[in-house]
Amino acid sequence: MSYYRVFAKGIWEKNPILILGIGMCPTLAVSTSVSNALWMTLAATFVLIFSNIFVSLIKSVVPSHIRIPIFIAIIATFVIIVELTLKAFQPDIYKALGIFIPLIVVNCIILGRAEEFASKNTVLPSVLDGLGMGLGFGLTLTVLAFFREILGSNRLFGYTLIPGMEPATIMTLAPGAFFTLAIMLWGMNALKSRKRR
Amino acid sequence: MNASILRSTLILGLTSFIATFALSHIKAITYPVIQKQERQKQENALALVLPGYTIGEERTAAVGRANFTYWTGQKAGGNTTAKAYAFIAEKPGYSGAIRTMVGVDEKGTVLGISIIRQSETPGLGARVLEAASRNTFFQVVTGRAHETGEEPSPWFQEQFRGVNAAAKIAIFKKGDWNETMRDELLLKNGVSAITGATITTKAVKDSIEVGMATLRIALEEHAKAQEAAGK
Numbered sequence A: 001m002s003y004y005r006v007f008a009k010g011i012w013e014k015n016p017i018l019i020l021g022i023g024m025c026p027t028l029a030v031s032t033s034v035s036n037a038l039w040m041t042l043a044a045t046f047v048l049i050f051s052n053i054f055v056s057l058i059k060s061v062v063p064s065h066i067r068i069p070i071f072i073a074i075i076a077t078f079v080i081i082v083e084l085t086l087k088a089f090q091p092d093i094y095k096a097l098g099i100f101i102p103l104i105v106v107n108c109i110i111l112g113r114a115e116e117f118a119s120k121n122t123v124l125p126s127v128l129d130g131l132g133m134g135l136g137f138g139l140t141l142t143v144l145a146f147f148r149e150i151l152g153s154n155r156l157f158g159y160t161l162i163p164g165m166e167p168a169t170i171m172t173l174a175p176g177a178f179f180t181l182a183i184m185l186w187g188m189n190a191l192k193s194r195k196r197r
Numbered sequence B: 001m002n003a004s005i006l007r008s009t010l011i012l013g014l015t016s017f018i019a020t021f022a023l024s025h026i027k028a029i030t031y032p033v034i035q036k037q038e039r040q041k042q043e044n045a046l047a048l049v050l051p052g053y054t055i056g057e058e059r060t061a062a063v064g065r066a067n068f069t070y071w072t073g074q075k076a077g078g079n080t081t082a083k084a085y086a087f088i089a090e091k092p093g094y095s096g097a098i099r100t101m102v103g104v105d106e107k108g109t110v111l112g113i114s115i116i117r118q119s120e121t122p123g124l125g126a127r128v129l130e131a132a133s134r135n136t137f138f139q140v141v142t143g144r145a146h147e148t149g150e151e152p153s154p155w156f157q158e159q160f161r162g163v164n165a166a167a168k169i170a171i172f173k174k175g176d177w178n179e180t181m182r183d184e185l186l187l188k189n190g191v192s193a194i195t196g197a198t199i200t201t202k203a204v205k206d207s208i209e210v211g212m213a214t215l216r217i218a219l220e221e222h223a224k225a226q227e228a229a230g231k
Helices: A003-008 A024-030 A034-058 A064-089 A091-100 A102-106 A108-116 A123-153 A174-196 B002-049 B125-129 B137-141 B179-187 B198-230
Strands: B054-063 B066-077 B080-092 B097-105 B110-117 B170-172 B190-192
Touching: A003 A123, A024 A034, A024 A091, A024 A102, A024 A123, A024 A174, A034 A064, A034 A091, A034 A102, A034 A108, A034 A123, A064 A091, A064 A102, A064 A108, A064 B002, A091 A102, A102 A108, A108 A123, A123 A174, B002 B054, B002 B097, B002 B110, B054 B198, B066 B198, B080 B198, B097 B198, B110 B198, B125 B198, B170 B198, B179 B190
Parallel strands: B170 B190
Antiparallel strands: B054 B066, B066 B080, B080 B097, B097 B110
């Protein structure tokens, strides 16, 4: 596989949310506003890239039966780094994302990529894989947040769109996230099946 | 087998050691910044709930099971000094505790409240923090936005100003509060609930009532202690 393919597969062909169907919990929870989605993407991608680097570096030293606790320790370390840094320098964002920053530890995308890709590949492809997967995650999250923020709170990037209009609150709640995600999945599958024909 | 156990243990231990070592350094860098922010937040909240008052000492009293922290404030006006108190009220809302800094004068009239911690549903309960933004997205994009800087304070918190915390506070479902509702609601010692988040509204209201009662007890005890010390 060429480096470009390794990078690009995360965005479309193996999009973590729309195709692999992992990492749903943060997706549904933090996609209420575009700025939340962007910060979540940044945090998750940072953890993803660095955990991929370290996992691929130590893959030959670690006995396979204790690999999972080691991966988790590496991921947790980077998550705490992100958490403390955000708390210190971006307190508003930290407040908005709340519990979902520490929960990156159990984000399936990160452990999934460590197990499936980084533990079998060298450092450079692992970085590209992490970057691609992070971008795929972020793009999906941002599109989802774009619609949810506009329809659910009548805002975009925190600014009111139409003054005085009552927004559809259901879009900021869980059902709105499910509806939007379902429509996105439908569109994705429709496009894919057309391509195959 | 034994060799493999030893090796696994060593590797796992080493990983944990390196992780802890790295984190202790990160913590050392960020801890003072976080501490400073917490202090700043508390000072901002105090200034907001006791406007114009000089913040005096911070006192802690053991009331009931928990420690109750409150601050005293003073304002010189004419030939008397007005006294005021700020305390932290806390009650579980719809999801997690809602912590509110409340400022009251001696009679128990609320001077201002500031919600310092909440984890309510975005778009519903979290609207306790929502200020009616004066800028629309198109104004910002087209460069015709109002000056930022002084954002209006959230209406939910604003409406508590003037309410008597020592009496029962009533909740009315009148939709979003605005300045024109103030007199009518204050007459009934009431506040308007957030649409679809009455639980959140009730939690804040209850916490203020309970906090006020606790403040009374704490102040009485403090006065008693002062008297005993005087004799």
